[in-house]
Amino acid sequence: MSKSRTNCGAGVQVGFGADLHLDLKGSGLRAGLTDALREAVREGRLVPGTRLPASRSLAADLGISRNTVTESYAELVAEGWLTAQQGSGTWVAMRAAPRTARTKPTQRRATYGLLPGSPDLTDFPRLQWLTAARRALTVAPHDAFGYGDALGRVELRVALAEYLARARGVYAEPERIVICSGFHHGLTLMAQTLRARRVQVVAVESYGLDLYRDLLTSAGLRTPPLSVDEYGARTDELARLRGVGAVLLTPAHQYPTGVALSPGRRTAAIDWARTTGALILEDDYDGEFRYDRQPVGALQGLDPERVVYFGSVSKSLAPGLRLGWMVLPRDVVPEIRTAKGHGDYMSSALEQLTLAEFIASGAYDRHVRAMRVRYRRRRDQLVEALATRAPDVRVTGMAAGLQAVLELPRGTEHSVVQAAAEQGLAISGIAQFRYEAEDSGWQLPEQDALVVNYAAPSDSAWAGALDALCKVMP
């Protein structure tokens, strides 16, 4: 945010992309900040459980001293609005909000959302899913209602084996597939397994979600970044790093820059894994969506004993289902079984059987095909609109997936995101996906850009969202 606005009003980014407007009015700076934060909590704009910015960065954003922020936080902790936890920051206390605000959050929503993460949720095939659920409930053996095997339901693993081989070139036998609740769960299990193998370092891409890096870090793993260029992650750098036990990659469609891992880089990764005995963790989060040609097959097909493949329905169907899968090297299967506690304590057997029916009946293929057509059309409309209305903005990345990267003139990213927020358009700058390793001191070249999830709006909201986007372009 611009420092010129200090002391009158400032947008502060809190938590995962929620923007908060603080009105710093009142007698003194500290009292003003304290009042503004208390009001934000009371009105539900800062919801319980939200993590506040570190005092240092809020102070920098507001152009005030860090002490002022620290004192203001301390006062609100004493009053019970905030809670402070040693080493994990300051949070909005659960008891802070009035009960009604908590059960019915009054947080204001943007009119249009183009934030990355979700597919179009209005497109969930409710009727077809219900049909699959009915069939699953009818034919489920009684034992499906009991405690399940750690690998997950065999019906789903068999259906996935066929689908993944056909659609993604994955070498997938049912006995090396493990069902999980999505990439977050799969990566948690994998981090546990790597720690049990005494791995201490997992290389990551220099662009990605901090959520997953934090997950690895919390598990006690260091995460040195590989730089990303137009050929994808620089897997050739792996050979120079010491003691790396695994690398986390998004080969089909780098997240969020949108480039594909080049054949040379794919080979470099596999060669490195074979030489060092390390594992490649392949996050194939949107591999089904490629619009210019056939999707490139999964890296896993090159060496199923060195690659752990992760997939889920989060982009293809809905994140809310919490259904994903890992395809494992054979010798990793017992270790993941151990990490899961030797049983399936997470995934509903009925949902697993429903997805198995959904895939086996062809409904999954039909849904993915329909979404591919729709998302492709949206991407074309985005490119076309920008070419006409914002010719200085370049759309980069492949014609694939759910999001596009819009390269902006240098120094404009933050103000565009802010201007969009003021127009009711929620959008992400690429800066929040950039990973600068604290200990390296090494700086990535910074290209100002937006990451635009054109798949997120409903059909009825899409035209308005696109128009709003074009309006805030520099």
Added chain:
Amino acid sequence: MSKSRTNCGAGVQVGFGADLHLDLKGSGLRAGLTDALREAVREGRLVPGTRLPASRSLAADLGISRNTVTESYAELVAEGWLTAQQGSGTWVAMRAAPRTARTKPTQRRATYGLLPGSPDLTDFPRLQWLTAARRALTVAPHDAFGYGDALGRVELRVALAEYLARARGVYAEPERIVICSGFHHGLTLMAQTLRARRVQVVAVESYGLDLYRDLLTSAGLRTPPLSVDEYGARTDELARLRGVGAVLLTPAHQYPTGVALSPGRRTAAIDWARTTGALILEDDYDGEFRYDRQPVGALQGLDPERVVYFGSVSKSLAPGLRLGWMVLPRDVVPEIRTAKGHGDYMSSALEQLTLAEFIASGAYDRHVRAMRVRYRRRRDQLVEALATRAPDVRVTGMAAGLQAVLELPRGTEHSVVQAAAEQGLAISGIAQFRYEAEDSGWQLPEQDALVVNYAAPSDSAWAGALDALCKVMP
């Protein structure tokens, strides 16, 4: 097992209650054991991922030297049938079984199963659940298909708040309820939270599931046991233990001994928690099922800020749904939110909404009432049949829950379990639930007994199971 049977054939308990018969024939002891284990793996009686008994205990059971067992295991590891992991024992390797055996396990099943853990799975109300699912799919807001809040769906938390207050006397506001995938998941989150609070010791009951103790131990927590007598766990012992940050209890119906925590012991636990600032973890796994009178309310009602209440549908509906809940002290809510990664990455929103509908429509109450009548009748039939056919066997514990404890004459437990297995009746001795802390050297008084889950068989199998049980009684 009886040592007199050494070298001809012996039942060895492997994994979770699976009994394995080893035929130690052949030239030498070591070769005989190696052959018998290899055969068991090859034939699928020992399935991939099964943990083998520690060499020390298998040696003791078979009355042979530990070296013989160690060498036999090492040989099978070298051959690839078993895998050994530093510090976590020896396991049947995933690659061990033939492929067909893995996708279609050939493990022989007992004709009748009375093992603890599951309700009658044939009674799952499929039609009513489908009705609730249809309604949930129809009315679900679009955002239900997106990434969810860490607390879980508010619709389910509101429905549970009303239900738990009414049925279990729980002080449950929606904003202190967190949805999880069952007790296993809830306890995992809680162990993580306790570790973050720098807690190092969680007291447990001296009878219980090793699965949960192991979960706490894996999280780095020590688990000293509280002895259990006819008044429940001896919570008065807590004051004598040093540095205990929490205690795990089953107050309504001690698992598996079946006694209720007496009023004095309840008060002692609450007083201890208040004095020391520790937490009580209340596992209310089958609190709805009491047959002689109204269920005793949850301990949590006494002090919602010191008790973490855990419940699930695993006994009331089906474990396969993987739906549970925690009711938390207010100050624990943000910590559990952190442990969950600030999002709901585990539980399907659709299943949560379906359960909310199922509860709100009254279907849950109707199902619990119907099951209560049915399980009560089965318990009465069990007591009656034993009184006639095995008058020396005493049924202890309350008229409650899904399982009864059958006290046996001293020294007969193991042979009864073995004899039952030979008759195709799967049943558990109480020994496997007894927890002897390795470092205390302290021995619990050992009462030979069976833990009989009379709720497990289907209606059509129940009469046969009861008859088979009576036949093997001493």
